[in-house]
Amino acid sequence: MTERDKIFSRIRDALKTASPKPGSHHLGHHPTAQQPDSLTAARTAASGARDWLPSVGHTEAEWITLFTKNSFDLRTSVIVAADAGAAHRQLRALSEAEGWARVATHGHGIAAGASAALGLNQINTDGGYDVHALERCDAGISGCDALIAQTGSILLTTRSGGGRALSVLPPHHVVIARLDQMVPDLPSAYELLHHTYGPAQWPSMITIITGPSRTGDIERILVLGAHGPKKLTVILY
Amino acid sequence: MTGNATQFQNDADRLTSDLTHRQRIQSAMTKYYAARYPRQAIFRDWQEGRQTAAETKWAGINELDKHLAEFEKNAVSRGTSVHWTSTSEQARQVIVDIIRRHNAQRIVKSKVMTSEEIHLNQLLESLGFEVVESDLGEYIQQLKNEPPYHFVFPCMHLSREEISDLFENHLGTAQTHDPEALTMIARDVLRKKYIEADIGITGANFIVAETGMISITENEGNARLTAALPRVMITLVGIEKILPRLADLALFLPMLATAGTGQPLTCYNTMYGGPRQPGEVDGPEEWHVVFLDNNRTTLLADPEQRDALHCIRCGACLNVCPIFKNVGGFSYGTTYQGPIGSVITPHLRGLQDWKHLSSASSLCGACTETCPVKIDLHHHLLHNRRNAVAEKPGRLESLLWQGFTFLMKRPWLYQTGLRVGRLLQPLHGLVKGDILDPARAWTKSRELPEIAPVSFRDYWKNRPLVSAGDRKGGPP
Numbered sequence: 033m034t035e036r037d038k039i040f041s042r043i044r045d046a047l048k049t050a051s052p053k054p055g056s057h058h059l060g061h062h063p064t065a066q067q068p069d070s071l072t073a074a075r076t077a078a079s080g081a082r083d084w085l086p087s088v089g090h091t092e093a094e095w096i097t098l099f100t101k102n103s104f105d106l107r108t109s110v111i112v113a114a115d116a117g118a119a120h121r122q123l124r125a126l127s128e129a130e131g132w133a134r135v136a137t138h139g140h141g142i143a144a145g146a147s148a149a150l151g152l153n154q155i156n157t158d159g160g161y162d163v164h165a166l167e168r169c170d171a172g173i174s175g176c177d178a179l180i181a182q183t184g185s186i187l188l189t190t191r192s193g194g195g196r197a198l199s200v201l202p203p204h205h206v207v208i209a210r211l212d213q214m215v216p217d218l219p220s221a222y223e224l225l226h227h228t229y230g231p232a233q234w235p236s237m238i239t240i241i242t243g244p245s246r247t248g249d250i251e252r253i254l255v256l257g258a259h260g261p262k263k264l265t266v267i268l269y
Numbered sequence: 270m271t272g273n274a275t276q277f278q279n280d281a282d283r284l285t286s287d288l289t290h291r292q293r294i295q296s297a298m299t300k301y302y303a304a305r306y307p308r309q310a311i312f313r314d315w316q317e318g319r320q321t322a323a324e325t326k327w328a329g330i331n332e333l334d335k336h337l338a339e340f341e342k343n344a345v346s347r348g349t350s351v352h353w354t355s356t357s358e359q360a361r362q363v364i365v366d367i368i369r370r371h372n373a374q375r376i377v378k379s380k381v382m383t384s385e386e387i388h389l390n391q392l393l394e395s396l397g398f399e400v401v402e403s404d405l406g407e408y409i410q411q412l413k414n415e416p417p418y419h420f421v422f423p424c425m426h427l428s429r430e431e432i433s434d435l436f437e438n439h440l441g442t443a444q445t446h447d448p449e450a451l452t453m454i455a456r457d458v459l460r461k462k463y464i465e466a467d468i469g470i471t472g473a474n475f476i477v478a479e480t481g482m483i484s485i486t487e488n489e490g491n492a493r494l495t496a497a498l499p500r501v502m503i504t505l506v507g508i509e510k511i512l513p514r515l516a517d518l519a520l521f522l523p524m525l526a527t528a529g530t531g532q533p534l535t536c537y538n539t540m541y542g543g544p545r546q547p548g549e550v551d552g553p554e555e556w557h558v559v560f561l562d563n564n565r566t567t568l569l570a571d572p573e574q575r576d577a578l579h580c581i582r583c584g585a586c587l588n589v590c591p592i593f594k595n596v597g598g599f600s601y602g603t604t605y606q607g608p609i610g611s612v613i614t615p616h617l618r619g620l621q622d623w624k625h626l627s628s629a630s631s632l633c634g635a636c637t638e639t640c641p642v643k644i645d646l647h648h649h650l651l652h653n654r655r656n657a658v659a660e661k662p663g664r665l666e667s668l669l670w671q672g673f674t675f676l677m678k679r680p681w682l683y684q685t686g687l688r689v690g691r692l693l694q695p696l697h698g699l700v701k702g703d704i705l706d707p708a709r710a711w712t713k714s715r716e717l718p719e720i721a722p723v724s725f726r727d728y729w730k731n732r733p734l735v736s737a738g739d740r741k742g743g744p745p
């Protein structure tokens with residue numbers, strides 16, 4: 033018998049006695065047997081989450097306002113630009129203000145376009161990259177799958193974000209996104225993932241980024257840029 | 270009393286009267302409460318959310334075999350290696366074998382509580398590997414050569430001055446009392462470690478059956494780097510972290526963040542579903558998921574306490590626990606501190622050796638009320654007490670109860686005792702609080718109530734008689 037078999041047989045033996053559904057503990061010390069279908073009758077977070085999570089409003093305008101407000105609390109900068117040209121100018125202004133010399137990006141439509149408009153030395157992670165070179169970049173410029181209004185988050189995968197490291201190694205992560213990538217809440221973000229990626233494309237990493245990297249480990253005092261980016265900017269148009 | 274119980278009692282005794290220590294916990298917890306409760310209040314319905322979370326975990330745990338098999342099938346189809354281990358020794362062996370097979374030397378770890386459980390760092394260091402904890406709090410604890418103090422806030426017992434001293438001693442850096450500057454010192458040191466490491470070891474907060482993924486919650490980005498740069502990634506995880514569906518995370522991630530730290534969502538919630546896939550630009554060439562049982566199936570076999578496996582390790586029950594706030598994290602002597610640690614440790618490491626933790630509770634129920642997945646923690650403490658006595662009745666305790674029964678059944682004896690006590694009590698002042706004091710455990714930090722000059726029985730017998738007319742007005 034392999035160790036796997038042993039573990040599975042211990043689990044099956046253990047589960048021969050049913051355990052009471054949560055919330056029914058005080059009905060007695062001895063759990064009553066569950067009806068066979070009651071497990072599937074349990075409420076699931078997957079289908080019910082929206083009813084309990086914080087409210088988000090109904091219109092796209094409300095979502096954008098909420099996203100901006102949440103971002104402000106999280107110390108993410110949000111720049112809403114009128115069009116692609118304006119977004120590129122905003123990115124250039126940011127680059128000049130911070131004196132960027134080198135940036136990293138990937139072949140994602142609007143992120144690549146914006147980075148190219150900077151006219152700086154750049155690494156493109158698409159064809160593989162040298163990790164030391166990526167570490168020396170002043171900013172990582174990426175696309176994303178969606179922005180989540182409810183939590184002020186960015187949903188990004190290896191496919192939409194130029195791999196695993198581009199969005200976390202350089203000290204400033206800039207996300208270029210379109211306004212119509214805004215989704216209201218977390219359940220919508222998960223629905224979107226199932227829509228976007230089939231089994232063959234399914235990314236090996238999906239991340240939900242909520243603000244720049246942070247820690248409170250020293251006396252519970254907030255410090256940004258613990259290991260990941262110290263700054264996070266979202267440029268939207 | 271077992272050695273563990275003595276250690277607990279000694280440490281608890283010492284720390285309860287250490288005012289600096291208590292003040293530090295108090296100040297950390299005040300910040301936690303201030304962040305958490307407003308955050309919880311903006312949920313449309315936190316209580317219903319808890320119930321849903323509890324039922325989701327219940328459905329996952331009660332069909333654990335099915336969900337683990339589904340995870341395995343999905344993860345393996347994308348090239349993941351899945352390992353099954355029953356004991357700490359087996360888990361350690363599997364990990365060491367992977368490291369050796371790659372001729373690896375340098376290992377970087379993100380936070381893995383299960384690795385504390387199997388004492389992985391000590392082993393790897395003794396075999397000559399370099400192991401670096403990358404979570405800031407864990408890194409500080411590693412330099413201090415101490416286990417985490419709290420499984421969510423590993424170094425909450427340290428002041429910035431102590432951390433500065435620690436960095437000065439180990440890293441040769443200049444003194445600074447600025448938390449930001451201290452964080453940047455660690456950032457610089459650890460950046461090099463991620464880049465040089467051959468192996469990255471992570472834990473997991475959730476195992477998602479539906480998509481064969483694990484989910485890691487963190488604030489710093491250290492787990493993301495650990496999972497991005499080294500060429501081999503190992504994830505060590507307890508089998509109970511199961512969730513049936515990916516979208517279950519839509520509720521669990523915000524609940525974990527709210528209960529854990531009072532954030533809307535922790536900074537990075539990352540799901541991993543395999544090593545680097547075709548068409549991807551980076552990520553490890555190999556991903557090993559090491560499942561650990563280590564007596565979790567013993568707890569699973571107890572239907573009454575099975576829900577303790579629903580725990581998402583948010584740490585909230587520690588933060589609200591009056592015992593934890595007084596005795597601190599180290600006194601427990603366990604990997605998992607606080608109420609949840611007191612509940613599960615007897616199952617994981619032996620009831621008789623760890624039953625004392627279940628008695629260290631005021632049974633106030635604050636833990637149960639705060640738990641985002643509604644684990645019936647304080648009743649489980651009672652269950653542990655009951656089971657411990659049923660398994661091994663305490664002689665001294667039953668003798669005491671027999672004595673008490675004997676006394677209470679004989680009013681004359683009780684009366685005599687009271688009278689003698691009243692006479693002797695003034696003499697108590699001579700030994701009060703010192704080693705000869707029979708009531709020392711109580712009197713060293715408290716006053717003993719004085720025996721009333723007249724017992725109620727005597728008072729009643731000798732009460733002044735009043736006429737029926739006087740009684741009309743009722744009690745004065």
Ligand code: SF4
Pocket residue numbers: 528579580581582583584585586587609636639640641642643644646
């Ligand atoms: S028992 Fe509940 S409150 Fe305690 S750590 Fe686990 S999930 Fe959090």
